[in-house]
Amino acid sequence: MRPIYRWIWSLGAAFGLLALTACDPQRIAELEEDVSTEVDVRDRFGEPENIWQEPDGSRTFEYNRQPAGHQNYMITIGPNGKMTALRQVVAPHMFGQVRAGMSEQEVRRMLGKPAKRTTYERKQETDWDWRYVDPPTTEMLFTVTFGPDGRVLRTGRSMVQRDGP
Structure with missing residues (x-):
């Protein structure tokens, strides 16, 4: 890839990531504990980086914003399919x-x-x-x-x- 195109691509990728992390507060505001479903979470945040199975049957979805961002989110989906917690864990x-x-x-x-x-x-x-x-x-x-x-x-x-x- 020629240097100018690499630079333009890098700039576009950076703006894309910035837009992604800038939208997080809006996405979070649209979700409500014990009301929002797994489908709601995936609609707002997409596919998780990782899914952790919890002993009680719930699952924790890992959404990373590193290295360009300053957050990582853990969103727990209870056994009933409802979001039970949304935490920013890099704190x-x-x-x-x-x-x-x-x-x-x-x-x-x-x-x-x-x-x-x-x-x-x-x-x-x-x-x-x-x-x-x-x-x-x-x-x-x-x-x-x-x-x-x-x-x-x-x-x-x-x-x-x-x-x-």
């Missing part, structure tokens, strides 16, 4: 629940797909990063570091570094 109150020793799957179920995964071969560690906004407008990263056994070693938060002047 400080959720980060505090990540504990040393948790597995990668436990963290993924809690926070959704990370924006970025980085493996450090020599240290035998892997970092998962999620982007979020610390109100009012500070862009941040929440990082979970896993050891070679796929278990949480530590977590951390940092500001997103911007390139340029």
Whole structure:
């Protein structure tokens, strides 16, 4: 692909993702717990990235907005087919629940797909990063570091570094 076309395509993709995440508040406002159905959720949000089966027979749909966005949504559909919960999970109150020793799957179920995964071969560690906004407008990263056994070693938060002047 020629560079100018690649740039135009990238710009179009970025605007498309921005439009997708900008519509989230409207989509959320159109849904109501214990009233909206699975069909309503899929009509508003589309196909989920992942579907987690819960012990009580409900299912949790994972909708990711990473890496360009700052949210991940978990929407629970009860055994009766009605939406029972809609949560934005990339948030400080959720980060505090990540504990040393948790597995990668436990963290993924809690926070959704990370924006970025980085493996450090020599240290035998892997970092998962999620982007979020610390109100009012500070862009941040929440990082979970896993050891070679796929278990949480530590977590951390940092500001997103911007390139340029």
